[in-house]
Amino acid sequence: MEKAKANIDYNNTVIKLRGVAKSFEDYAVLRGIDLDLFQGENLVVLGRSGSGKSVLIKLISGLLKPDKGTIEVLGNDVCCLSDKQLRELRIRIGFSFQNSALYDSMTVRKNLEFPLVRNRTNITRKEIDKEVEEVLEAVGLSQTINQMPVELSGGQRKRIGIARTLILNPEIMLYDEPTAGLDPITCIEINELINKVQQQYNTSSIIITHDLTCAKSTGDRIAMLIDGQFQRIGTFEEVFHTNDNRIKPFFDYNFTQ
């Protein structure tokens, strides 16, 4: 399916990274990166395993702290926020984990209710049920409402994970490897869901992946992360048609696969 034209506001930067560096012991994962995400945009971060893609979105959501640089999300400097302020900011950010991270001990319904009841204190039972049903319908999994996560397939778990983040109507979505470990048809369904979320919920998203099909079908811009730095940022075509020897092998290998 062709990606519909996104409504991007280039005057409104929702995420701004400047000179962000992060090391783990002696290994420098990110070496002073700069990045802008515009309102309504889907930005795909491509890179090899271990290149620091997941670290990047963990820094944005405040799960990790950078060694250097500033991270501004929706006008807030993530590094300078108190725990309470960070929690309030996180409600505006949806994070879809690589392994879905569904709560094993809870049913799908309880998984979806969990963020809702904790962040909206005055919500009634009727409203909770309505919102849970609506978000399940949006991801096309209404029938799984009373199932446990262990009873779901990989694709279903991903979609429920996305639904759990959507229930709080986030302004920004962070997807960590949304298509990893899924069959090609489920990958297409997830890619369509990511585009649907962008259109329906008007979100700005960062999609971390090394799946070129996912990158091509969901991304408005692609950022190529190599050796801890963005080597190239642009549309898929711009990044794809490059003579840069550090980038070319990544595309060649993926397409021969």
Place this chain on the structure above:
Amino acid sequence: MDTVSNTPTPAQKKGNTFRQRLGVFFTDIYKIHLFILRFFREAFVPPFEFKELVRQCYEVGVRSFTLISVTGFIVGFIFTKQSRPSLASFGANSWLPSLVSIAIMRALAPLVTALIASGKVGSSIGAELGSMRVTEQIDAMEVSGTNPFKFLVCTRVLATTLTIPILATYTAFIGLLGGYLNVSVNEGISYTAFVEQFFQPLMFLDFTASLIKSIVFGFTIGIVGCYQGYYSSEGTEGVGKAANGAVVTAMFLVFIEEIIIVQITSNFR
């Protein structure tokens, strides 16, 4: 370049390892103190997770109930049986209920309950939180605007602190039952007479000390299990280590606390 001179000798290696281990040990002590301080800072500040606390209390009670019932009964029964010959040699069989009551109330009930809870509850908390850490469920809670420390740690530590004293009291009564069965078979004493003699030597201090001990043990089991699980390293190996660490550390600390509390309470007798 002289590579030989740069290679650490076995003695240097040993020194490094020892120094590193010592460093890790003190870092762990520092981190666990911070963890305990964080618990006191967050557990008694709203919003409270009452529903989860009740669920955890139920889990702690149910998980240990059967094992504690069986063990408590056996401890009471065997202790009575093993003590009889010693008392009989002085012709003091009638003191058996008093001896059993002092042993069970002052030491055995809280200690046996704590050891069983360390194995059943502590390991379960360590493994559960460890697996939640590994599968990013704790991170998922954090990014959804929930405080995972309050929801997962505070509720579990409060649950063990509140439930283990109840379980210890229950163990004492089951131990009493075991002791009574043995005494009634051998001495033919009535239940009323046994209970009367059982409670006769006990003082208010015995009940208080037993209660305080159980509260301290419960807190220890909860905090150690949560600490091990909450900070478990990534991977399935980390989950196993968290569960194992929770049991071993909690049991060790329970014995140390037992010695300290006994020393303190004996000053008040």
